[in-house]
Amino acid sequence: MRVTQAPDYKEPRDTISHDWVQWLSRLDAVPLPVPNLVLSPARHLDGLAPDLLVLTGGDDPGDTPERDATERALLSHALQIGMPVLGVCRGMQLINLHFGGALGPVSGHAGGRHALSVVATEPWQGHYYGRVTVNSFHHQGVKATDLGTELAAFAHDRDGNVEGLYHRTQPVMGVMWHPERSGAPEGDASAFARLIANGTFWT
Numbered sequence: 001m002r003v004t005q006a007p008d009y010k011e012p013r014d015t016i017s018h019d020w021v022q023w024l025s026r027l028d029a030v031p032l033p034v035p036n037l038v039l040s041p042a043r044h045l046d047g048l049a050p051d052l053l054v055l056t057g058g059d060d061p062g063d064t065p066e067r068d069a070t071e072r073a074l075l076s077h078a079l080q081i082g083m084p085v086l087g088v089c090r091g092m093q094l095i096n097l098h099f100g101g102a103l104g105p106v107s108g109h110a111g112g113r114h115a116l117s118v119v120a121t122e123p124w125q126g127h128y129y130g131r132v133t134v135n136s137f138h139h140q141g142v143k144a145t146d147l148g149t150e151l152a153a154f155a156h157d158r159d160g161n162v163e164g165l166y167h168r169t170q171p172v173m174g175v176m177w178h179p180e181r182s183g184a185p186e187g188d189a190s191a192f193a194r195l196i197a198n199g200t201f202w203t
Contacts, residue, residue, distance in 0.1 A: 001014040001015055001016045001033055001034070001035065001036065001056070001067070002014070002015050002016065002056075002058040002059055002064075002067070003015075003036060003059070003064040003066060003067050012066075014033070014035045014036050016031075016033050016056065017056075017058075017180065019178075019180040019181055020054075020056060020180045022180075023179065023180035024180075027189060027192075027193070029052075032048045032050055034048070034070065034074065035070075036064075036066045036067050036069075036070045037066050037070065038070065041070050041073035041074045041077065042073060042074075042076075042077035045074055045077055045078065045083075046077075046081075050083070051084070051196050052083070052084045052085070052086060052192070052195065052196045053074060053075070053078045053083055053084070053085045053086070054085075054086045054087075054088065054091070055071055055074070055075065055085065055086070055087040055088065055090070055091025055092075055094055055095070056088050056089075056090070056091055057088045057089030057090045057091060057137065057138075057178055058089075058090060059090060060090065060093075060140060061090065061093055061094055061097060061103070068094075071091075071094055072094070072098065075094065075095065075098055076098075079170060079172070082170070082171065082199070083171070084171040084172070084173075084195050084196055084199055085171065085172045085173070086173055086174070086175075086192060086195060087172075087173070087174035087175070088174070088175060088177075088178060088179065088180075089137065089138050089175075089176055089177070089178060090138075091174060092142070092165060092174030092175055092176055093138075093140070093141075093142065095148070095151070095165070095167075095172060095174045096142050096146070096147065096148045096151065096162075096165065096174070097148070098148070099148030099149055099150050099151050099167075100148045100149050101142060101146050101147050101148030101149075101151065102142075102143075102146040103140045103141065103142060103146070104140060104141065104142075104143055104146060105139060105140050105141075106138070106139060106140060106141040106159075106161055107139075110136070110137060110138060110139045111136070111137060112135075112136055113133055113134065113135055113136060113183050114133065114134065114136055114157060114158070115131055115132070115133050115134075115157075115158065116128075116131065116132050116133070116134055116155045116156065116157055116163050116164070117130070117131055117155065117156050117157075117158075118130055118131065118132060118154060118155050118164070119153070119154050119155070123194070123201055123202055124154045124155075124164075124202070126190075127185075127187035127188075127190050127191040127194075128154075128155070128164075128185055128187045128191075129187070132155075132185040132187070133183070133185075134163070134175075134176075134177035134183065134184060134185060135177050135178055135181050135182065135183035135184055136176070136177060137178060137181075138176060141161045141162070141163075141176060142161060142162040142165070142176075143160070143161055143162070144156070144160050144161070144162055147162055147165065150167055150168055150169070150170075151165050151166070151167055151168070152165065152166055152167075152168055153165050154166060154202075155175070162176075163175065163176040163177065164176070166200075166202055167200075168203075169200065169203065170200065171195060171199035171200050173191070173192075173195055175188075179192070
């Protein structure tokens with residue numbers, strides 16, 4: 001969850017957008033938010049035993065150390081136990097960093113919409129059909145040359161930046177757009193459901 005500061009209270013709080021709760025409910029999924037600063041994120045994740053770990057958006061990596069530490073620990077543990085992982089915007093960035101990739105500034109991506117090209121292979125064509133238009137709320141991204149090891153791209157913007165990625169052998173997928181907000185591709189629901197049901201459905 002995001003780390004926010006409540007007005008008139010000198011205490012940081014963990015928050016999540018109502019958009020996520022509403023979108024997951026429409027998919028017949030039950031959200032289980034994970035607070036930052038839990039003593040053992042791995043043990044907390046084991047206790048929840050979810051079908052999917054979602055690393056949501058908001059904030060840049062490095063802005064909130066407590067969130068960074070929590071999400072890195074959650075991601076590492078999910079990889080160890082084979083739990084499917086979906087990274088959204090910041091979450092995709094964290095996945096790329098975890099696998100040795102890098103981030104860099106991008107222009108024209110904060111608060112607008114733009115077209116993406118999707119690789120012309122199955123199964124991606126079955127969900128996203130070549131070209132899609134997505135919402136966009138980020139100002140740093142992943143250049144094709146900065147993609148982490150063991151990762152592959154399935155979607156790029158017109159400048160060649162990676163907008164969708166997956167791990168070659170583990171059930172890990174990331175997107176730079178926000179599926180929980182308006183303007184997201186319709187194929188998100190089927191792709192994410194397939195990630196939960198089949199794991200590495202791209203192999």
